[in-house]
Amino acid sequence: MTHLEITQDEPAEATDGVWLTCIECGEHFPPFEGIRYTCDECGGLLEVRYADLPTFEDFGDDESAFHGGVWRYSDALPFDEGVSLPEGNTPLHDVPRLEDEIGVERLRVKHEGMNPTGSFKDRGMTVGVRVAQEIGVDRLACASTGNTSAALSAYGSRAGLEVLVLLPAGKVAAGKIAQASLHGARILEVDGNFDRCLDIVKDLADRGEAYLLNSLNPFRLEGQKTIALEIMEQFRAEEGQFPDRIVLPVGNAGNTAALYKAFRELETTGAIDENQIPKITGVQAAGSAPLVEAIEEGWDHIERWDDVETKATAIRIGNPVNAPKALPGVRETGGTAVAVSDEEITDAQRSLAEEGVGVEPASAASIAGLRTLRAEGVVGDDEQVVCLTTGHLLKDPDAAAEAGTDPEPVPADTDDVLEHLRS
Ligand SMILES: *Cc1c(COP(=O)(O)O)cnc(C)c1O
Numbered sequence: 213m214t215h216l217e218i219t220q221d222e223p224a225e226a227t228d229g230v231w232l233t234c235i236e237c238g239e240h241f242p243p244f245e246g247i248r249y250t251c252d253e254c255g256g257l258l259e260v261r262y263a264d265l266p267t268f269e270d271f272g273d274d275e276s277a278f279h280g281g282v283w284r285y286s287d288a289l290p291f292d293e294g295v296s297l298p299e300g301n302t303p304l305h306d307v308p309r310l311e312d313e314i315g316v317e318r319l320r321v322k323h324e325g326m327n328p329t330g331s332f333k334d335r336g337m338t339v340g341v342r343v344a345q346e347i348g349v350d351r352l353a354c355a356s357t358g359n360t361s362a363a364l365s366a367y368g369s370r371a372g373l374e375v376l377v378l379l380p381a382g383k384v385a386a387g388k389i390a391q392a393s394l395h396g397a398r399i400l401e402v403d404g405n406f407d408r409c410l411d412i413v414k415d416l417a418d419r420g421e422a423y424l425l426n427s428l429n430p431f432r433l434e435g436q437k438t439i440a441l442e443i444m445e446q447f448r449a450e451e452g453q454f455p456d457r458i459v460l461p462v463g464n465a466g467n468t469a470a471l472y473k474a475f476r477e478l479e480t481t482g483a484i485d486e487n488q489i490p491k492i493t494g495v496q497a498a499g500s501a502p503l504v505e506a507i508e509e510g511w512d513h514i515e516r517w518d519d520v521e522t523k524a525t526a527i528r529i530g531n532p533v534n535a536p537k538a539l540p541g542v543r544e545t546g547g548t549a550v551a552v553s554d555e556e557i558t559d560a561q562r563s564l565a566e567e568g569v570g571v572e573p574a575s576a577a578s579i580a581g582l583r584t585l586r587a588e589g590v591v592g593d594d595e596q597v598v599c600l601t602t603g604h605l606l607k608d609p610d611a612a613a614e615a616g617t618d619p620e621p622v623p624a625d626t627d628d629v630l631e632h633l634r635s
């Protein structure tokens with residue numbers, strides 16, 4: 213047994229082989245009785261554990277097998293099915309020009325913007341809302357930089373539950389507010405940044421006013437785990453091996469934590485060896501980079517940044533709540549973390565768009581980060597890399613319009629149009 217494997221002795225607190233464990237002190241808790249997001253004993257983050265993980269037989273051997281979306285992996289989730297729209301099964305794009313320009317052996321882009329509400333948050337919500345039904349709550353809530361609120365609004369209303377979202381005023385992209393609004397959430401615009409919104413939602417949840425569905429909720433991360441499972445299967449089926457590295461944007465570091473958990477579970481069941489675990493590589497915007505700071509300084513915790521700024525509003529977060537799960541993920545897999553400027557993010561957004569892949573700014577951070585790390589020689593030219601693009605271009609139409617070409621007004625006449633084209 214290696215140190216990455218997960219021990220699985222079923223405690224008395226388990227229900228149908230599922231329980232919660234504190235990652236700090238190891239205390240166990242029942243999964244669906246009593247509502248808790250952190251450890252009663254020490255306040256540490258909780259992780260979902262299973263008595264029986266699937267064997268992941270033929271993992272990545274069968275090209276037809278993985279086309280099932282999130283619930284294909286139900287054996288590695290707390291339930292067999294959930295409130296589904298459906299989510300997952302997103303494309304793994306080829307980007308030959310970028311691959312060439314950046315200079316890696318292979319580059320594929322896992323476009324999570326192709327989920328039902330346009331971001332990977334749907335994978336977490338399909339599981340999280342199912343758990344909320346099991347617990348029997350009637351009001352769901354989240355703090356959000358936008359995409360969490362869009363996903364929660366859609367999945368919550370599908371389930372017939374009330375949804376409350378807290379957004380930082382003036383810092384959420386137009387498409388995301390439109391989604392939350394039309395799906396019928398109650399939207400509170402807070403005069404403060406995302407981290408303050410989350411402080412308030414946590415207080416509301418602690419007072420029993422709502423069930424919290426931010427990524428602090430460990431069940432969200434179970435759904436997001438399937439990003440890693442899909443990448444591994446798709447890449448193996450199409451490229452004949454697992455990727456060496458996965459590069460992703462980091463906000464609250466939920467995905468970073470979820471990827472790491474997926475890899476540990478795959479290793480525990482023997483589906484992959486420790487040396488086949490991809491290097492988890494996180495990217496933050498320079499104006500909002502507490503996790504990068506912690507990796508660079510060698511800290512085992514992050515220091516909250518009170519003032520954060522970036523046009524990549526989805527990752528404008530100064531206090532990544534999942535850092536205690538994510539930092540070991542980056543380190544134990546041999547990955548790293550890097551910060552990129554807003555200009556580099558916009559350049560990467562344009563480069564992806566040239567390949568036909570439309571993403572919002574935060575998503576392009578993955579490509580921008582890979583560019584930087586390749587230029588610095590941290591990423592080798594022999595590596596097989598997957599970049600995760602987390603949200604769709606239409607989420608942030610203002611950023612897209614600013615990065616793209618301007619419309620040219622012309623008269624409604626063919627000759628005038630021709631003249632304009634020639635001038
Ligand atoms: C939520 C989100 C992120 C950040 O993901 P974390 O799991 O919080 O690190 C990145 N990009 C987009 C588009 C998002 O919506």
Ligand SMILES: [Zn+2]
Nearest residue numbers: 234237251254
């Ligand atoms: Zn604890």
